Amino acid sequence: MKHISILWSVVLLMLLSSCGKTKNEVVIYTSVDQVFSEPILKDFEQETGIKVKAVYDTEETKSTGVLNRLLAEKNNPQADVFWSGDPIRTIVLKQRGVTASYHSALAQDISPIFKDSEGHWTGFSARARVLIYNKNLLTDDDVPKSIFDLGNEKYKGKVAIANPLFGTTTFQFAALFSSLGYERAKLFLSSLKKNKVVIATSNGDVKKRVVKGEIACGLTDTDDAHEAVQEGANVGVVFLDQVGLGSLIMPNTVNLIYRAPNEANGKKLIDYLLSSKTEAKLAKSCAQMPLHKNVLIPKDVPSLDAIVPMQINYEETANKLQEIQNYLKSWVEN
């Protein structure tokens, strides 16, 4: 009995030992993959002495963890900052009253397209939607040039996309509905369905299937495509619709949480993330394209100036997304 009492005392002590809090800290939730976000946060910690407590998530879980957690914690927020891999999630949070306004001085030279006019989110380091293809399966001449080519008979059973109910694929489809209008976008999706498009679990899965030669080509994000190239896979990467519609550009976004427990430190972290230095690091680690001017980037990272972007309003696209979710669900299921 004595041994059991000692054992339970130890258990209780272990549980209570972690209850203490240090004050000079900042809590960040991020849906940006940990391999890329963690080094940046560690640098911030080293440079400022502010302890960073992070909660990471991943695209593989469709960022269920952090987004639903932020929504569930709304009445008693634990996080100070949310760093998202795309603006859509942040806009959902803004619409549900989770975000607070903060206009960072470091974002002054970032184009207004990539910022919320009310300061609820600010964009930095962008990715784009691209086509990745296996060079063993498609010759240069056969590579699609437009997203609409993917509906051609020629590519029947050869194209993969991630589940459009989640992540950046949803964003891309919402942008298409926004730009093309409902009817044209639906026609395009029908042509994809008719062409037996493969629906993968994530963009990473699309990349993997193309790299392994299971599928000839697929839509993914620039960071996934860059990683495949870095690993030495025999793949090519194409920005689609460079004549016409343009490619979807997706900035990272950062925002302050409404009633953040460490607001001052949260703002410091936001400033740090929005700096040119962070953009340079993200360009190097995962080929993200800086939104600030004159940031030094590796040669293999494309410049935003060299890409024809899809002309969209992020807020409207987020609203469009909510309108088309039911249609997308039935499209996936039927």
Next chain:
Amino acid sequence: MGRELDHKLSFNIIFWSVFIFVGLPLIYTFGMTIGAWKKDLGLLDGKLFGLLMRSGLISLIISALSTVIGVVLAFFLYKTDIQFKSVLKIILLIPLFVSPYILAVAWRDLFLILGLSSSWISYVGMIGVLTMIFVPLSVLIIGSGLSNIDASLEESGLMLTSYKEVFWKIILPLIKPALISSLVLVFIFSISEFSVPAYFGVKVFTTEIFTQFSAFYNHSLAIFQSLLLVVICIALLFAERQYLAEAPFFSIGTKGVKQKVYQSSTKLGLWIVMAWLVISVGLPIVVLFAQAAQGGTAVFLKSFNLLRHSFLNSITLAFVGALLLTLVGVVAALGYLGQGRRRYQDYFDGMLLILFAIPSTILGVSLIQFYNHPALNFIYSSDAIIVIGYTGKFAFIAAKIIKNSVRQIPKSLIESAEIVGVNYWLRLRKIVFPILMPSIFTAFLVGFILCLGELGTTIMLYPPGTEIMPIKVFTLMANASDFLTSAMVLVVLAVSLIGVLGIYGLAYWIASKREKRYD
């Protein structure tokens, strides 16, 4: 009377602790969404029920396969004298250490290498992978049942008839509670599993719940749909109870009674066990090794460095979680000691079942909504919230494993002790616990392994800045290279194995100390 009072006290403490710490958050969350249920009711259509039926059928196939394979493997590992069986038992557990998602990735890679990529492979792959993951659970449950068979029953049977008859007429009926537990547990695990069906692109009921949760952020509908899963699980438990109520319970092999171990004249048993291990453990590990090896030895070092800060924390949390859920399991199971109606125990059982059957994400959100208040921050912002999550998620399994053995304890043993005036606690220490020890150990071990790999609830709850092994692998693997991901999984495997060996070592040490004391 003393027995009743003492038992009631401990029962009440644990029952109300579980109710307040885990049950209440769920009721709170359900209560918050109840207003929206009228609207949600309209969204339940035939298609959704069709999906539920399909998920049920798939889960039934998986649970049947796991149990049948579990009987065969448990028989050879627990009832025969095949060589290296202690080592083989540990190797068999390996699929439980790894996140189902990662095993699914390894298997799909293997299918691709073998050129199998047609659509039917999705169903076969999903059923195959989940069966391989759950077979160790079946083996542990059935093995525990087999270990409890009194040798004299089998020996008497063998004097009169053939071994085949003994197996069908004596052994199988005696392990019926374990067989049904295996079927029920694996069924519930399968029907609640999300990551493997999602990876193989098979639409099941949990993927629908997940879609409502993550694509539509419709928490009330997701919670409402998850209630349907709970209803199915309760119906299953009810059916099980009705069936078991009519099942005969025989005395078990207890301390001082020899367990019958059959001598295998051929190596057939060893070959069968080895063949299973090659398929379920060897092949995925070879795939993972082959992928990791592409990165050279440096990738293993990198993986180790990435994960090393999470080792101690993960093992400690899993250990504490396993202790707690085993305690809950013991108290919940002790209510079934002897015969008679056990209404309150049934309530406890039902509560544990509901907690177990609720999808991880819903449990996570419920705990957030309940504990994320300034007054409860000391729990919410500490590791305690993770342990509460573990207890809610897995206490049912511990209770189920231990309950099977409790129901097999002959009433005469307890009554004899009661007649000569042995008090309740002494009876527990001297009679009940020694008999239950194999089951308690199994429950603890299974609990430890499940806590160590838990992802769905933990990812919703882990305090900022905390490093936990499965979460770190999962968040790192999204954009890590294949070889780094594979190396990380192998590092996790090694650490988990060390943890399990440590538990076996601890159990061996405690057992040898006890033996010395009795000598």
